[in-house]
Amino acid sequence: MIESIQIKESPVFEHLQIDLHTGLNVFSGASGSGKSVFMESLLAIFGIKDSNAKSLQAILSNLKVDLEDYDLQNEEEIILSITKKDKTRYNLQGNFIAKKTLQELLSPVIKHISLKNATELLSENILNTFDNLIKNQDPSYQDSLLLMQENYKSLKEVKQQYQALLEKEKNIQDLKDLATFEIKQITNINPKLGEYEELIALKKTLSKKEKIQEKIQNALQAFEHLDNIQTALDALEIDLPHFYDSIYEAKGILEDQENKILSLDEINPEELLQRLSDLALLNQRYGSIESAINHLHIQEQKLKDYENISFNKEKLLKQQDVLSNKCHLIAKDITAYREKFLPLFLEKLQTLCTTLKLQTIQIILQESILNSTGTQEIQLKLHNTPIQNLSTGEYNRLRLAIMCLNSDFNHNTGILVLDEIDANLSGEESEGVAKILKKLSSSYQIFAISHQPHLPALADTHYLVYKEGQKSQIKILDTSGKIQEIAxxxxxxxxxxxALDFAKKRLGL
Structure with missing residues (x-):
């Protein structure tokens, strides 16, 4: 709810600070006193209207919104301010936010009844209200709806997969040619992990082959003079027990390396360089030999999938048939529930419409394409007049009836702002609107401008908007003030x- 609002330098309010209350809040006052200007400021708080004041601030509480989704901290009280200088800035909990973000954040909890902008009267929302009534009467209906949603979601996913295969099939030959080309390119080279590094090392060895071979031969010649070393050691009476072990180990290593170098004579340098060039090409194209091998496996799997596309299409079509049949069977159960409870829905809605002085209502259930709620859509008519042809007054009163009925089952809470909802209505019509809004006020914090006595008489809080010099003020009326204003x-x-006697009577005094 809105706990309070502060308005500075608006067209009629120099400085206004007012506490707001739960339930039905009604604003009245002489023409031109500033009622509509106040409502515009109120709507600006939710980003529905542009700010008409240089500064607006509101304290909100108990709103069912998750600020963490917008990187803000959830708290019981939300402080929202709007400043307007060269441009309008929105600030929530000390953080600047975009107007669009503000609208997205608060749209679930704010409803504005003005022109024919209602979502409540869309077929899917009327059907949702009807379904809520059925669930309230028979909880097992919820199971059918959930089962329908789950299976329809699976059906939708399978259809999407099938469409994706059809798209692939359009370009299948190009995709197969590309996969075949890349597979052939990699398999022709047939790379091995670590091979490139080994060949680089081998190339370096080849480039130094003759120098290494010469040094090995010189070293091996030195072993021919080992006897001289031993003779000198004996003359000195020095015993080196491990000397010959190390010497012969070194000789063995040198001989082994000499044989390996001799084996390099069998290597064709041109073939080595060509192999390195081929592997370098794969490195350049795929980033590494390992990536090239992984890409090969991926393309081989893709080619296999392309070859199996007809099989997969047939499999998905079978899944579609199974799920579609299942959905239609569940839809039949849902239809049976709706047909059973349609008279009750009509009765409850007609009761509300009668209170609102609307003509006889008609509810038409008709077949539609399969969707997540079944195979039906719903239409409302007032005495054979479709919704889109209703007057603005009829349209908004019917909207109130749907909201009121839905609140009985959904326990919605939020804020409801109405422009001059009872303007151009007869006394009986205005009285009906007042009764319905009083009922809705148990779920919503309602703000309404009224020019007739019925709404103020039922208001939880009655505010008077009045002129004080050139500027306007708003005050909460006590019982005496209510009597005077209604009169x-x-x-x-x-x-x-x-008029005073009538006002007292309407207030139950």
């Missing part, structure tokens, strides 16, 4: 005793 609304500025 003024009935008889005009010259308040009669009859």
């Amino acid at each position: 003024r609304m009935i008889s005009g500025s010259n308040i009669t005793q009859e």
Whole structure:
């Protein structure tokens, strides 16, 4: 709810600070006092209207919104401010946010009844209200709806997979040619992990082959003079027990390396360089030999999938048939529930419409394409008049009826802002609107402008908007103030005793 609002330098409010209350809040006052200007400021808080003041601030509480989704901290109280200088800035909990973000954040909890902008009267929302009524009467209906949603979701996914295969099939030959080319390119080279590094090392060895071979031969010649070393050691009476072990180990290593170098004579340098060039090409194209081998496996699998595309299409079509049949069977159960409870839905909605002085309502259930709620759509008519042809007054009163019925089952909470909802209505119509809004006020914090006495008489809080010099003020009326204001609304500025008596009677005094 909105706990309070502060308005500075708007067209009619120099500085206004007012606490707001739960339930039905009604604003009245003489024409031109600033009621609509206040409502515009109120709607600006939610990003529905542009700010008409240089500064707006509101304290909100108990809103069912998750600020963490917008990188903000969840708290019981939300402080929202709007400043307007060269441009309008929105600040939530001390953080600047975009107007669009503000709208997205608060749209689930705010409803504005003005022109024909209602989502409540869309077929899917009316059907949802009907389904909520059925679930309230028979909880097992919820199982059918959930089962329908799950199977329809699976059906939708299978259809998407099938469409993706059809798209692939359009370009299948090009895709197969590309996969075949890349597979052939990699398999022709047939790379091995670590091979490139080994060949680089071998190339370096080949480049130094003659120098290494010469040094090995010189070293091996030195072994021919080992006897001289031993003779000298004996003369000195020095015993080196491990000397010959190390010497012969070194000789063995040198001879082994000499044989390996001699074996390099069998290597064709041109073939080695060509092999290195081929491997370098794979490195350049795929990043590494390992990546090239992985890509080979991927392309081989893709080629296999391309070859199996007809089989996969047939498999998906069978899955579609199974799921579609299952969905239609569940839809039949849902239809049976709806047909059973349609008279009750009609009765409850007609009761509300009668209160609102609307004509006889018609509810039409008709077949539609399969969707997540079954195979039906719903239409409302007032005495054979489709919704889109209703007057604005009828349209918004019907909207209130749907909201009221839905709140009985959904326990919705939020904020409801109405422009002059009872303007151009007869006394009976206005009284009906007042009764429905009073009922809705148990779920919503409601703000409404009224020019007739019925809404103020049922209001939880009645605010008077009045001129004080050139600027306007708003105050909460006590019982005496309510009597005076309702009497003024009935008889005009010259308040009669009859109007005062009527006001007292409407207030139950």
